Amino acid sequence: MIKTSEALHQAGITLRVIVFTIEDEQLKVIVTKRTTDPFKGFYNLPGGFIRKTESLEQASMRTIAELTGESDVYSEQLYTFGDPDRDSNGWWITVAYFALLPQDKNGTAAYRNDPACIALPIEKLPKLAFDHSSMVEYAVARLQAKIQYSTIAQGLLPEKFRLTSLQRIYEIILAKKLDKRNFRKKIASLKLLEALNEKEIVGRHRPATLYKFKTKEQVIFG
Amino acid sequence: MIKTSEALHQAGITLRVIVFTIEDEQLKVIVTKRTTDPFKGFYNLPGGFIRKTESLEQASMRTIAELTGESDVYSEQLYTFGDPDRDSNGWWITVAYFALLPQDKNGTAAYRNDPACIALPIEKLPKLAFDHSSMVEYAVARLQAKIQYSTIAQGLLPEKFRLTSLQRIYEIILAKKLDKRNFRKKIASLKLLEALNEKEIVGRHRPATLYKFKTKEQVIFG
DNA sequence: TGAATAGTGTCTTTCAGACAATATGCC
């Protein structure tokens, strides 16, 4: 049926990671500027190759660690992109992963390892190289969907955080205001957080109780 | 950083399809029996290769069409499996798609093209070759999740169907009984179906109104 | 004491779930 010359037994296969973080009250994605053609001067998503001895999961974690210096971030497989015209430079299949980089307690993104990387806000993101704009779009949709029925927001927060910070994560990702009382009622009913005997004092006002998630694992609460 | 000898620029890449259908009031998946080693005698998922001129989507649709004779079934990308030890026969990355084969009006599965294929019930499925059992598990989980907030059940039904048939689809996939009045109330509130001026008479009892989906596209109803 | 954020409760509406009797067509 299939002529061997036509069949793509041996495809070039690459990995791309969509790393989100929240900085300056904005959802941002990490990109690098291309210095070679095609798409010279455009931003693209950081990527890497898969070693023969590692799983896709491991390859994505390694790539993210090389990029951010963080080896324990949340990540999951997003989608595999394989349109024949997505890269003029040959036939490439790209497995995309998305990941979340936590804020530190000051609300800025955690340390980033690679100086060529820059975090750009999702709003007003320029057109990216190849089909990377679609990948980001797809990842944002996944993130928006998943934050509503899982504890994925944990990946964007430091270990200890204020309820207000958690609410801001939701507001930024869903791009809408939430009612403070309803939000806290909902969070409390899920019983996934633990109040700590610690307060955080940020300004000249009442200090906030710090919370942490009872478990590090992602919880789905359908 | 990455030594070329270690990096997997050129992976063998294959496609596998998990085709579900409902037959004899059971959720079944289409498999074929292997005639060669490894896993000779085991069942495995039907698969294929990707041509250089087609997208992954197109390759999966083509594979499903070759298999079932149906060229317009519902399908979506499931997951990409790439563990280095998943196939002893070299390094293979497999992009898995899942698809739904509609019943015909008699409640049996639609025509199948490939005589080597057999549909086995999900309950009491034997261990499959390679990591195909995990793939089926993953696909079942996706199907169970998705039927609850989308019109994916449409893919398992003929164009015109009774509300009772729709309810049976839900009951079989979710493996639990549903209340008829609550089910119909819910379906009605979604306003996604259109009652036809046709009745279906199956036995010596009151005939049922036939319905169809207003649109062929999948609808997500959060 | 003023500024700024933390923390809290009620009412209304909507949706899910339990539950059973009547209707209709064929034989």
Add this chain to the structure above:
DNA sequence: GGCATATTGTCTGAAAGACACTATTCA
């Protein structure tokens, strides 16, 4: 008329959404 499936409504409890005031700390 008997059989078999189709069709329909109410009540209750839970969760979502609208809505505003008091508490606490520091400068």
